Amino acid sequence: MTIWDSARESLSRDELEQLQLERLQATVNRVYKNVIHYRKIFTERGIIPEDIQSLADLARLPFTTRDDLRLNYPYGMFAVPLREVVRIHSSSGTTSKPIVMGYTKNDVRMWSNLVARFMTAAGVTRDDLVQIAFNYGLFTGAFGLHYGAETIGASVIPTSTGNTEKQIMIMQDYKTTVLVCTPSYALILADRMNQMGIDPKGLSLRVGLFGGEPWSEAMRAEIEARLHLRATDNYGLSEVIGPGVAGECACRKGMHLSEDALIPEIIDPETTAVLPPGREGELVLTTLNKEAFPMIRYRTGDLTSLDYETCDCGRTLVRMKKTMTRSDDMLIVKGVNVFPSQIREILFDTAQGEAPHQIIVEREAAMDVLEVRIEVTERIFTVEVQKPRAFLEMFRKRIKSVIGIDVAVSLVEPGSLSRDDAGVIPVIDKRRAS
Amino acid sequence: MLRIKNINTYYGQVHALKNVSLHLQEGEIVTLIGANGAGKTTLLNSLSGIVPAKSGQILFAGEPVHDLPAHRIVEVGVSQVPEGRQVFKPLDVADNLELGGYVRRRKREGKKDMKAALAMVYELFPVLSERKKQPAGTLSGGEQQMLAIGRALMAQPRLLLLDEPSMGLAPLIVQEIFRVIESLSRERKTTVLLVEQNARAALKIADRGYVIETGKIILEGAAAELLENREVQRAYLGKDKKQIWER
Numbered sequence: 001m002t003i004w005d006s007a008r009e010s011l012s013r014d015e016l017e018q019l020q021l022e023r024l025q026a027t028v029n030r031v032y033k034n035v036i037h038y039r040k041i042f043t044e045r046g047i048i049p050e051d052i053q054s055l056a057d058l059a060r061l062p063f064t065t066r067d068d069l070r071l072n073y074p075y076g077m078f079a080v081p082l083r084e085v086v087r088i089h090s091s092s093g094t095t096s097k098p099i100v101m102g103y104t105k106n107d108v109r110m111w112s113n114l115v116a117r118f119m120t121a122a123g124v125t126r127d128d129l130v131q132i133a134f135n136y137g138l139f140t141g142a143f144g145l146h147y148g149a150e151t152i153g154a155s156v157i158p159t160s161t162g163n164t165e166k167q168i169m170i171m172q173d174y175k176t177t178v179l180v181c182t183p184s185y186a187l188i189l190a191d192r193m194n195q196m197g198i199d200p201k202g203l204s205l206r207v208g209l210f211g212g213e214p215w216s217e218a219m220r221a222e223i224e225a226r227l228h229l230r231a232t233d234n235y236g237l238s239e240v241i242g243p244g245v246a247g248e249c250a251c252r253k254g255m256h257l258s259e260d261a262l263i264p265e266i267i268d269p270e271t272t273a274v275l276p277p278g279r280e281g282e283l284v285l286t287t288l289n290k291e292a293f294p295m296i297r298y299r300t301g302d303l304t305s306l307d308y309e310t311c312d313c314g315r316t317l318v319r320m321k322k323t324m325t326r327s328d329d330m331l332i333v334k335g336v337n338v339f340p341s342q343i344r345e346i347l348f349d350t351a352q353g354e355a356p357h358q359i360i361v362e363r364e365a366a367m368d369v370l371e372v373r374i375e376v377t378e379r380i381f382t383v384e385v386q387k388p389r390a391f392l393e394m395f396r397k398r399i400k401s402v403i404g405i406d407v408a409v410s411l412v413e414p415g416s417l418s419r420d421d422a423g424v425i426p427v428i429d430k431r432r433a434s
Numbered sequence: 435m436l437r438i439k440n441i442n443t444y445y446g447q448v449h450a451l452k453n454v455s456l457h458l459q460e461g462e463i464v465t466l467i468g469a470n471g472a473g474k475t476t477l478l479n480s481l482s483g484i485v486p487a488k489s490g491q492i493l494f495a496g497e498p499v500h501d502l503p504a505h506r507i508v509e510v511g512v513s514q515v516p517e518g519r520q521v522f523k524p525l526d527v528a529d530n531l532e533l534g535g536y537v538r539r540r541k542r543e544g545k546k547d548m549k550a551a552l553a554m555v556y557e558l559f560p561v562l563s564e565r566k567k568q569p570a571g572t573l574s575g576g577e578q579q580m581l582a583i584g585r586a587l588m589a590q591p592r593l594l595l596l597d598e599p600s601m602g603l604a605p606l607i608v609q610e611i612f613r614v615i616e617s618l619s620r621e622r623k624t625t626v627l628l629v630e631q632n633a634r635a636a637l638k639i640a641d642r643g644y645v646i647e648t649g650k651i652i653l654e655g656a657a658a659e660l661l662e663n664r665e666v667q668r669a670y671l672g673k674d675k676k677q678i679w680e681r
Binding site for chain 1: 452
């Protein structure tokens with residue numbers, strides 16, 4: 001089993017902790033000096049960088065949340081002048097404020113190497129042809145995998161998303177060996193091949209790197225059986241770096257998290273107390289060597305647990321459990337992060353007022369579908385746009401432009417949405433049940 | 435082999451090192467870069483026991499050395515080449531070297547060890563062998579620097595601390611000194627902690643580096659990465675100024 005950076009991925013706990021302490025102290029010194037937000041919240045709590053004398057002292061620092069990032073839109077959290085930034089990515093946000101992430105040249109290289117680690121762990125080598133069917137654009141997914149594959153020396157086929165038949169043609173003719181996409185798209189590819197009468201056994205696929213949305217072991221088994229490849233999971237988030245935070249090795253007993261670049265903590269999402277190893281809670285990440293966009297104790301919202309037992313693969317890095325649930329109400333639809341509050345805001349804008357509505361997420365033929373059902377109210381017909389069809393179309397388009405996904409929208413009878421004591425149930429996610 | 439955690443060093447009221455943590459692995463060349471007065475020399479002096487740290491931990495080969503006096507630290511295998519060479523000018527080259535081997539003299543195998551060390555130094559710096567009987571004060575600046583390094587090597591250190599070895603030297607001589615430092619690490623597996631004003635030259639031979647600013651470490655990384663870091667380029671590499679001896 002090959003290890004991409006064995007010097008860093010197989011450090012003894014002792015050596016790793018020394019490196020983490022040095023880098024944590026340097027990061028804290030830097031953010032205190034360069035990022036007004038951090039200096040302010042440290043000062044409010046009476047903390048100076050010299051207070052960080054051990055890794056345990058990390059718990060004294062305040063958390064960073066999505067709201068902090070939004071409030072500092074667009075460049076307030078950058079720790080270097082903008083001219084040193086060579087790349088800007090951003091996440092979907094509300095109408096006004098997405099989250100903006102910057103990378104220096106060194107950040108891009110460091111990111112590439114973190115991705116190269118988990119791709120190598122998944123079995124990708126320089127001889128592979130890697131088809132990347134993630135959306136290239138402001139999201140980090142496609143670029144991260146792209147750089148990782150190039151760093152390894154593999155051949156990258158950047159097909160991006162969509163055009164399923166062309167994806168399959170390329171897969172056949174170019175002899176793709178590694179498939180990168182969301183797990184649900186992998187099943188769509190399998191369905192389409194079936195319809196086209198193509199036997200996946202005849203393809204050259206070997207390894208699948210799937211991410212961007214939660215997926216179950218049952219789904220993994222289905223993908224493997226239908227596409228004849230080895231399906232592996234990886235984890236990342238744009239606010240911290242993108243893909244490359246953690247990924248599975250051949251043992252597939254959790255995802256190795258690159259602890260020389262990030263310190264993970266697990267907290268109780270209610271009390272925010274740090275939980276002992278092994279307990280499930282919300283993942284909190286602190287970056288150790290990012291230059292442009294360092295993060296101190298970022299609350300990811302993802303629920304998981306950490307396993308510090310040594311792994312048979314030789315890596316000493318901690319393993320995190322697959323993330324299936326979140327501590328907040330964020331939905332992941334077709335690999336895109338969607339907050340119900342975003343939809344509520346857009347609806348408020350379009351209808352010029354509150355309208356009772358419900359978000360329903362389903363997985364139809366392996367594809368995520370998000371539907372917004374709105375109860376007909378007087379207001380909707382008194383706004384400028386009189387016709388319900390035009391209203392719905394405008395609402396749909398706004399969601400598409402702000403969040404970036406196609407959704408279904410419909411009007412329903414007043415009082416017909418399911419309710420509980422608190423009123424209309426805001427979100428019904430039917431995917432969990434399946 | 436060396437592990438420093440949270441050392442704080444003072445000159446009177448001046449807090450010169452603030453919570454500095456740093457490590458070196460066996461055989462590595464690590465460079466410490468920073469502006470004048472940032473704390474680079476202080477860090478070396480705290481390591482060698484000349485200006486002991488007031489708090490914090492220094493482990494050398496797993497053993498705490500922060501409470502040892504300077505001469506004991508030389509004995510455990512840490513030698514410092516001080517800034518401005520500090521050779522004993524009236525003494526000849528051979529005597530200067532012999533003084534560097536002082537810690538060996540008291541050992542049972544001392545005599546034999548000293549001979550071997552001397553031969554090694556003369557092999558590394560043939561010019562010192564030619565000037566054996568000359569008073570150190572009559573040597574050129576570059577030769578004095580070689581002598582200072584040679585003197586430190588006489589103690590056969592496992593860790594060599596170098597303070598500004600290129601200071602005031604002609605470009606060609608600097609190149610020669612850096613070549614020797616590199617070979618000490620690559621061929622003789624000596625671990626090197628290098629403090630240098632000439633950050634570019636230092637980063638070129640180093641494996642890793644730390645950037646120190648007003649007594650605090652603000653960056654740690656592979657030397658190649660630090661060379662690419664714009665902040666480092668701006669502050670310490672005098673970007674756009676091509677160094678003559680690099681051609």
